Amino acid sequence: MKGHDAARKAWFLDRDGTIIVDRHYLSDPEQVELLEGAAQALAQAQQAGYLLVVVTNQSGIARGYFSEAEADRVDRRLAELLAEHGVTIARTYRCPHLPEGKPPYDIVCDCRKPRLGLFRRAIAELGIDPARSIACGDKPRDVERLPGLGIPQEALGIIGPGEGRYPDLLSFFRTVQQHGVGLGI
Ligand SMILES: [Mg+2]
Ligand SMILES: [Zn+2]
Numbered sequence: 001m002k003g004h005d006a007a008r009k010a011w012f013l014d015r016d017g018t019i020i021v022d023r024h025y026l027s028d029p030e031q032v033e034l035l036e037g038a039a040q041a042l043a044q045a046q047q048a049g050y051l052l053v054v055v056t057n058q059s060g061i062a063r064g065y066f067s068e069a070e071a072d073r074v075d076r077r078l079a080e081l082l083a084e085h086g087v088t089i090a091r092t093y094r095c096p097h098l099p100e101g102k103p104p105y106d107i108v109c110d111c112r113k114p115r116l117g118l119f120r121r122a123i124a125e126l127g128i129d130p131a132r133s134i135a136c137g138d139k140p141r142d143v144e145r146l147p148g149l150g151i152p153q154e155a156l157g158i159i160g161p162g163e164g165r166y167p168d169l170l171s172f173f174r175t176v177q178q179h180g181v182g183l184g185i
Contacts (some may be wrong), residue, residue, distance in 0.1 A: 007129035027066035037170030062101025
């Protein structure tokens with residue numbers, strides 16, 4: 001029997017402004033650029049046994065700025081860049097919705113962050129243990145509701161120059177390695 005012990009720890013990551021430079025409605029794979037320290041942090045986390053899970057709002061799809069296929073190409077480019085560092089994203093979960101967007105994406109969904117739908121799916125589909133997991137974004141909405149799923153408050157990190165407590169993913173992950181968790185948001 002597969003017990004609770006089999007559940008894996010994960011690092012939930014926002015994409016834009018967290019792993020890559022935020023280009024605002026990025027649709028061109030050529031514009032994908034890793035942020036300082038991101039690849040190194042993800043490589044270390046992978047080594048330490050964390051499943052890397054990207055959870056991203058892409059309302060540019062609902063706004064008609066780009067298609068899901070174009071978003072897929074951006075994610076493939078990111079995968080290529082990370083592969084150069086031996087890093088593999090376990091899965092990317094994406095919300096394409098926006099209530100004021102265009103059909104069929106103009107719905108009030110359960111998956112647009114800060115809602116938790118995508119995180120719930122990831123935890124169920126990948127067999128993740130929230131209590132041993134960590135999460136980072138560049139905005140509070142990326143992580144603020146995660147304690148509701150059992151991810152510890154102190155395992156959450158906001159990175160970047162805006163509202164960030166950490167300059168980059170590497171500084172966050174160093175804290176996790178030292179203390180087991182981050183410092184909270
Ligand atoms: Mg972001
Ligand atoms: Zn959604």
